[in-house]
Amino acid sequence: MKTSSLSSLARLNHPDREVRLNNLKALIQEVKAGRIPEPPKGIDVNNHIHTTFSFSPYSPTCAVWMAYTAGLQTAGIMDHDSIAGAREFIEAGRIAGMATTIGVECRVDFQDTPLNRRMINNPDQHSVAYVALHGIPHTRIDDVQSYFAPYTRARHERNRLMVQRINAITAPMGISLDYDEDVLPISESRNGGSVTERHLLFALSKKLIERYGKGETLVEVLTKQLKITVRSNIKWLLLDSENSLYE
Template sequence: MEKELISRLNAPLKDQRLEALKSLKKLVDKGNIVLPPPKGFTNNHVHTKYSFSPYSPAMAVWMAVKSGLSTVGIVDHDAINGAEEFIEAGRVMGVPTTIGFEVRTDWSGTALKGRRINNPDQITNAYICAHGLPHTQIAAADAYLKRIRAAREKRNRAMTD
């Protein structure tokens, strides 16, 4: 039963994933699943299926709790789509969450042109993270990120067409 519920944490629909997580939490509360105690560690740079991970937001929170994290944060590339599910999954599991996003920036017109900043694969580009986004600003962040996703899609299409 536990394995089936864990596999459903990556179900197609958010409601299905959260229901599976709630069922897992009930098993934890009954003592049927033993989780490690929080170890005082935090990972506020977790990607989900909305960027570079196979995990849904619910699965990411489950894995964080199974790893003994005390706090966990979502930062998908160019996306905030998983934030609400991530927050709810944190509530279900009783682990504090943070939300944010990560974008790739071009520093061509600056003194950093030609330098390797924090992207190991490219010069002149850097990753920038926005952490601690207020929950009331998810829609505004998504509106901002839509333009970035559209530009990325255009670049990707140009490479594949």
Template sequence: MNEILSRLNNGTAQDRLDELKKILAGETEKPQVLEQFVNNHIHTKYSFSPYSPTAAVWFARAAGLNTAGIMDHDSIAGAREFIEAGKIAGVSTTIGLECRVSLAETPFGDRFVNNPDQKGVAYMALHGVPHQNIDYLNSIFAPLREKRNIRNKKIVDNINASVGSLGITLDFENDVVPVSNFAVGGSVTERHVMYALALKIASQYGDSTVDFFENKLGIALSEKQKAQMNEPQSDYYLYDILGILKSTLIKKVYVPADEELLSVSELSDVARECGALLCYAYLGDVTDSVTGDKAAQKFEDDFIEDLFIELKKQRVDAVTYMPSRNTMAQLEKVMSLCKKYDFFEISGEDINSIRQSFICPQLEKPEFRHLVNATWALIKRENDLSEC
């Protein structure tokens, strides 16, 4: 896996696509297609992920998917590579962009909705972007990515103030930006900052990361986390460090998002201008985080119907959710409300770590079959609206 990932991650987009052709040409047996599974929420290196757009398509196909959806934060710069990789690999694709919006103009401006880090800010997604509008949409978010970097630098300053005395310091331009695709239209996220910090921690503390976290940072690790920290040669090691940092340290160093945010009504206008479906990303109350980077916390479940009513007022078209992240009771409630308020339903597994599976096993259940059908409807809509 490491060799293929390296080959499909290096070089330019064209280099990666050429490498994909070579890998497929040498294939002796095609992976089995598992038509009962879909995934419309795959992050790539244009936000934070182990995978380039080309690699994301290859690994989705290797997992058995014959559809795949790209979904990067504040960027859609990887979309054309993703589409072309899909054509080469025989995988039907759909493209989108995820961002955070301000809910200050709504009744939920002082509530944690679906964002663990900040009240009154919600994750939203634009799904099914017509291909002729890729550049237009990315241009809208270009100045917002710049504004986000101003905040990212403040987070780096806070990290240095917090751990600098332990001999670990970060430089935004030299440590953080190089682990991102910012130079080619991608975004820099908090995960990039934490990944850069993870690299410094792994380099400096090596086999003694448990001691570093517990005795120097005062972070109590679970037995699962301790076991992960005792495997520094693991492919997952840096992502496991990142998961610990994201669920603990980020609260101490986080700087609230402000100027980089569109309002929900502004994003609704953008969706209509570019022909995308505006989607609310359901999170639900968290008990045990699947990805290991979210602490137990209450979110929108207690007021979800009122929230859906407001989303309808804001011209939201759909709700996207991940069946592997929630209880059946949560999912039944969401599906029921989607039907009641006529929201299109979209499913995807939030891929941003090498530990995560491209497959959501819950989709095999009959009650989720409509999510597979919805994916094909989403792809058809996107292709019908695309002029290039």
């Protein structure tokens, strides 16, 4: 990825929402002034875009910019168990002149239905399906967020239990995760975002890299100490310690 592109992503992923949106305004002005080429518009649509309000390298503002530069006709936010990033996504779409939709994705238990024990659309679990709620009215954002509040609390409890299990495995290595200190800060939980299993693994990866560094030693720790099977394509990425996107 070019340095200029990484710089744009950093500006659009700034911790402050208003700064992100203002940086998007500046980029769009650059496009209008001809200093940044205007992307050709295609016919494609993506109404299932995750952001940092669940797990993604892109803030809602950055996600809209990426959709804009890809020439999409329409973009839609679709985070797990949270619609807290919707208003930023809508505003970013307005700035970029792009139509947007908002939604939320959740996992649904089908154990008490004829689909019990069937693989539906979740590759990791039987009887559980991912369900996407598309086209939520802008006037119902707060209602939807309130509806998912109990699930958010339950997810936090579940995450804390998973952290305990991770720590039981990594304790002999001298590695321990703290949910409040290591996991929550790398999420948008403080702004209503959800915390997923990926956040736990991201926090763990940071701890592993801090202790063992990048490259061959880390691969050996994963395969020999943690007994993880690392596919050849993943191993190749892990050995590339100069990759700017490592972690």
